[in-house]
């Protein structure tokens with residue numbers, strides 16, 4: 001580990017059956033030895049509570065803790081994560097283990113962070129068993145107080161679903177056709193909360209018995225089942241697992257989005273990449289290997305987007321078990337013959353040169369709105385189109401920002417939007433009063449909003465907002481949507497810009513009647529010919545744009561370029577296509593990350609006189625050669641303490657562990 005510059009290890013994640021081999025008897029001896037060894041080697045521990053996979057004895061004692069699918073099928077032990085989130089037997093046993101861990105390890109010098117559970121919601125995001133049903137009813141009683149209020153919210157007069165007593169209420173189990181949509185939406189809210197309760201039960205024990213140690217649980221990027229806005233508030237450090245597919249040409253973009261989301265969820269707190277793979281995973285139909293340089297590129301990309309730590313799943317590739325074909329830092333064979341090991345070692349050395357970057361943020365003038373509740377509601381069945389997907393919509397916007405090197409945060413629609421010049425709303429199907437008011441205020445006060453079709457359609461009960469679509473945004477956008485005309489897969493609709501140039505859209509179109517908004521583009525064919533496709537309205541001090549279709553990427557770029565230029569949002573950097581540029585500002589200075597996603601060497605402009613951290617070279621000219629998948633990290637001249645100071649502070653790779661451990665050991669970092 002020292003050879004690879006490792007200074008933090010996440011340990012014990014699935015070790016429950018070792019830590020508590022029989023009910024109530026804990027065995028910490030082996031883990032003591034591991035932690036002592038780590039500490040002796042100058043390596044810190046992110047110690048897991050080990051609760052993500054209940055041991056067989058617990059299932060044997062409490063078979064009712066096994067989770068159940070919507071159609072009544074029980075999932076058994078023999079894999080992992082086989083627990084019902086609402087199970088008191090599971091929650092109690094997990095909390096007892098967390099308590100025992102905290103009591104035993106609270107003053108171990110290697111301990112710098114707690115890793116609670118693992119990837120909550122992975123494999124089993126929701127449970128439909130009777131225990132969960134009872135918990136769901138309690139959750140609903142807290143939300144609605146009376147059964148009458150539940151009947152109102154769920155619209156139960158439709159299809160004779162009116163409940164006369166709480167006892168009749170169940171999760172949306174498998175039904176002949178669509179279950180009640182508000183019931184489904186509430187069940188998604190409840191399921192995210194039920195898992196959060198599991199996390200909280202352990203967190204309480206850790207906070208009580210090991211006060212002062214930061215606590216995390218690892219997220220899964222854009223994971224639909226958990227409302228990470230809510231979850232991230234309960235973490236001291238946000239951590240993420242990301243496994244972009246090396247075979248997918250969009251992976252660089254997707255990984256950038258993941259990083260931006262984590263930075264946004266962290267809201268100023270540190271975040272780390274908890275898991276990525278050194279090379280292949282084992283869970284895709286075909287598991288592509290990472291070509292040379294890709295692991296480094298994607299690692300440094302996460303640092304660029306705000307990560308202060310880069311970890312891997314996993315250290316040593318196992319010879320047994322379900323993940324023996326998942327790559328590891330230490331492979332099955334001799335490490336010295338493994339390219340992955342060589343690259344892991346080199347990455348350790350690279351990361352050792354980047355301490356000055358830590359703690360730095362990314363200054364974004366653009367926010368993309370993302371609300372899990374709206375995402376859940378949007379993707380419930382029985383809509384004008386079943387093809388509308390929240391993340392596709394987010395990506396349609398993000399693609400331009402990524403290509404143009406414009407930094408963006410993600411934001412909840414009720415959050416403070418005043419720091420942003422431009423706010424993008426890829427789809428905000430469900431919107432509450434607070435969010436609607438917030439957006440209205442934001443534009444009135446001078447902000448620029450871009451909103452896509454099928455936004456402002458329902459309230460938090462998933463009831464349609466009457467009075468003409470999109471009811472809460474009609475004034476703001478200066479238009480009314482008279483009807484939706486979704487497009488079948490593969491169908492395109494022509495779009496014509498005011499200057500006569502042509503574009504296109506797909507997925508969706510709408511019959512829009514402007515009431516004040518000007519037309520930037522109109523539909524070019526069919527029933528909607530000459531009707532608005534893209535509009536702009538000046539509202540208060542600000543501007544609101546509306547997109548009535550999913551524009552093709554060139555048309556989207558055209559619209560967003562205009563929006564960003566008018567709002568005076570400048571790109572971070574301009575250079576050859578395929579090079580991603582992100583600027584991180586830390587107390588030590590401004591760091592320009594240039595990441596070449598291309599497979600060709602390129603010449604990239606850089607601020608002359610800057611210090612390139614990875615090579616340690618002072619840049620004499622105003623351009624740098626980036627190899628295929630090459631990365632440069634430039635401390636901009638005059639942007640912080642002298643470059644010499646940063647250079648002097650660089651931790652030589654072979655001592656990376658010691659240097660960071662000294663700080664980490666103080667635990668108040």
Ligand code: GAL
Pocket residue numbers: 118119122241243275277281282313323326
């Ligand atoms: C994650 C999980 C790890 C490992 C990894 C494989 O979901 O946290 O334990 O299974 O995936 O890619």
Ligand code: ZN
Pocket residue numbers: 066067068084085086087127128129130131132133
């Ligand atoms: Zn259950």
